[in-house]
Each structure stands twice: as C-alpha cells, then as structure tokens.
Amino acid sequence: MPKLLVARAMFPDVLAQLSNFFELELNQEDRIFSQSELAERLQGKFGMICTSSAKVDQDLLSKLSGVKIISTIAVGYDNFDLHACTQHGVMATNSPDVLNETTADFAWALMMATARRVTEAEHFLRAGLWTKWSVDFFVGADLHGSCLGILGMGRIGQAIARRASGFGMEVIYHNRSQLSEEKELAAHHARYVDKQTLLRHADHLILALPYSPEVHHIIGAIELAQMKPSATLINIARGGIVDDAALIQALRNGQIAGAGLDVFENEPRFHADFLGLKNVVLTPHIASATERTRRAMVNRAVKNVISAVRGELPPDLLNPEVLEI
Numbered sequence: 001m002p003k004l005l006v007a008r009a010m011f012p013d014v015l016a017q018l019s020n021f022f023e024l025e026l027n028q029e030d031r032i033f034s035q036s037e038l039a040e041r042l043q044g045k046f047g048m049i050c051t052s053s054a055k056v057d058q059d060l061l062s063k064l065s066g067v068k069i070i071s072t073i074a075v076g077y078d079n080f081d082l083h084a085c086t087q088h089g090v091m092a093t094n095s096p097d098v099l100n101e102t103t104a105d106f107a108w109a110l111m112m113a114t115a116r117r118v119t120e121a122e123h124f125l126r127a128g129l130w131t132k133w134s135v136d137f138f139v140g141a142d143l144h145g146s147c148l149g150i151l152g153m154g155r156i157g158q159a160i161a162r163r164a165s166g167f168g169m170e171v172i173y174h175n176r177s178q179l180s181e182e183k184e185l186a187a188h189h190a191r192y193v194d195k196q197t198l199l200r201h202a203d204h205l206i207l208a209l210p211y212s213p214e215v216h217h218i219i220g221a222i223e224l225a226q227m228k229p230s231a232t233l234i235n236i237a238r239g240g241i242v243d244d245a246a247l248i249q250a251l252r253n254g255q256i257a258g259a260g261l262d263v264f265e266n267e268p269r270f271h272a273d274f275l276g277l278k279n280v281v282l283t284p285h286i287a288s289a290t291e292r293t294r295r296a297m298v299n300r301a302v303k304n305v306i307s308a309v310r311g312e313l314p315p316d317l318l319n320p321e322v323l324e325i
C-alpha cells in the first residue's frame with residue numbers, strides 16, 4: 001500500500017477512511033514538525049495531508065523523491081512553492097470554497113466586535129470596574145448605514161459583501177481585477193474603486209486577499225494614515241499583508257479607531273504590543289473554525305489524496321502544469 005503522512009492530528013473516522021487506501025503515518029499528538037523532521041517523515045511517502053504550518057519549498061522538495069501529492073487543509077497555500085512542486089513532479093492541492101460562508105461570518109463577527117468594542121467592554125466588566133452607566137460609555141461605531149470596504153474580492157470577499165445587505169451598508173472594494181457586473185450585483189451592488197479611494201472612504205475595511213510576496217505589507221504606515229480616524233481594520237486573510245508594527249503605531253496614535261485580527265505576522269507568535277492595546281479584538285486564526293466547515297475542509301483534502309492514488313485528477317489541483325511533466 002502507498003504511504004501517506006497525515007502531518008496533523010485528524011478525526012479518527014477520517015483516518016479509518018484513509019486507511020482503506022494508504023498505510024498511514026500519524027501525528028495525533030499534533031506536533032509542528034521542523035523542516036528536517038518533515039523531510040525525514042516524507043521519505044518513501046506517496047503524499048501528505050498537512051495544514052498551513054507545513055512549509056513545502058524548494059529546499060524540502062529537493063530532499064524528497066517519489067512524493068506525488070501535498071494536500072493542505074486550507075484555502076490559502078502561501079506555504080507552498082508551487083513552481084518548485086511542479087519542478088519536482090508533486091501535485092499541490094488546497095481545500096477551497098467550503099469555508100467561504102463560515103469565514104465571511106467570522107469577518108462580520110470580528111467587525112462587529114471591533115466596531116462595538118465588545119472585547120474591551122467585556123474585559124472592563126470582568127475586571128469588576130462597572131459601577132455606573134454613562135452616556136459615553138463604550139461608544140463605538142455603527143455598522144448599519146456605513147461604508148464597508150473590502151480589499152480582495154474573491155469568493156470570501158463576495159460572501160462578506162453579500163451580508164452587508166441586511167445592514168444597509170454601501171460596499172466598495174478593490175481587487176486585482178474588477179468583478180463582472182453580475183457578480184457585483186450579487187455582492188450587494190459592490191462598487192469597484194482604486195486602493196486609495198477604498199482606504200479613504202471605508203468606515204470598516206476588511207482584508208480578504210490571499211498572501212503572496214507581492215502583497216507583503218500592502219497595508220502599512222502610509223495606507224493606515226489614509227484611513228479615517230473612526231475606521232476599523234479587519235484582517236481574516238493572512239499575516240504579512242499588514243505591517244503589524246505600523247498597525248500598532250496607528251492604533252496607539254488614534255490614526256484608526258480599532259482593529260479586529262485573526263491572523264498575524266509570524267503566527268502563532270505575534271507582536272506582544274497588541275496585548276497592551278484596548279482597541280483590538282484578537283483571535284487565533286479561527287475564521288473557518290466551525291465543526292461543519294472544518295469537516296468539509298478535511299473531506300476535500302482527503303478527496304484530493306484519494307483521487308491521486310486512484311490515478312484520477314485531484315479536484316483542487318493547484319499546479320495542473322505538473323501533469324505535463
């Protein structure tokens with residue numbers, strides 16, 4: 001039987017399914033492997049199911065032979081060097097689509113919590129500081145009737161935009177390319193604007209673009225300075241898109257009102273100064289974390305490796321060029 005590395009802890013019933021096709025090497029204690037351990041464990045394997053914590057780059061791939069597929073349980077695949085995968089004859093797959101709505105829900109949860117200062121108010125209450133009600137008590141910003149800006153209008157961005165209809169929000173967006181008229185209509189009449197207009201006009205700005213070196217620190221000191229002092233910034237995309245040090249400065253200086261962050265540069269470590277700020281809502285990369293959606297993501301990753309071992313085309317193949325090699 002071909003061998004498969006399941007690099008992260010996995011639901012037992014999924015392992016039972018996989019064991020019909022593969023001899024499995026497991027990591028049920030869910031350790032994060034170093035690059036050298038990953039290379040060692042991948043020796044002699046047909047493939048691997050992993051998450052964003054596994055860096056699959058030229059260096060790793062050059063130490064392997066015979067690996068046919070690397071399947072990540074994530075829509076984002078910035079941890080894969082696709083070109084190197086192709087060069088080494090490795091199929092790379094992700095788990096798109098099934099998390100769009102859940103991730104959009106969470107973007108809204110973060111936006112609402114940030115705008116209405118939910119975390120800050122709860123900390124205040126828990127600290128036993130609540131002695132009276134006052135007219136300016138934890139006043140925040142409205143969502144209804146405000147302008148929602150979205151940077152990155154892929155499937156998740158569009159799902160976020162659709163939800164704005166219930167709040168009577170105007171939606172503006174910036175993206176590599178403008179959506180079709182039909183898609184804009186479906187995304188609550190989203191209006192395409194340039195990046196500067198997006199920054200200047202949004203009352204709440206949500207980042208929903210994939211990470212690549214080209215968008216590293218696309219939100220930095222210059223961009224933050226263009227936002228409204230009353231604005232909030234929400235990042236459910238990837239760490240590295242925002243310059244976290246610049247964001248901390250902007251939050252300290254009142255250049256923007258607040259930030260809701262699910263992702264961080266160098267996570268799971270993050271800039272310690274975030275902890276000293278009241279105007280942030282911080283969560284540990286959980287935007288797609290519902291039971292149903294995580295199951296669906298895992299199922300997609302499993303389908304990809306099973307298709308590969310059957311000699312079929314994995315449905316979420318990211319580097320189809322590899323088939324020509």
Ligand code: DGY
Nearest residue numbers: 052073074075076288
């Ligand atoms: C994704 O699917 O990309 C999530 O961010 C989890 O990594």
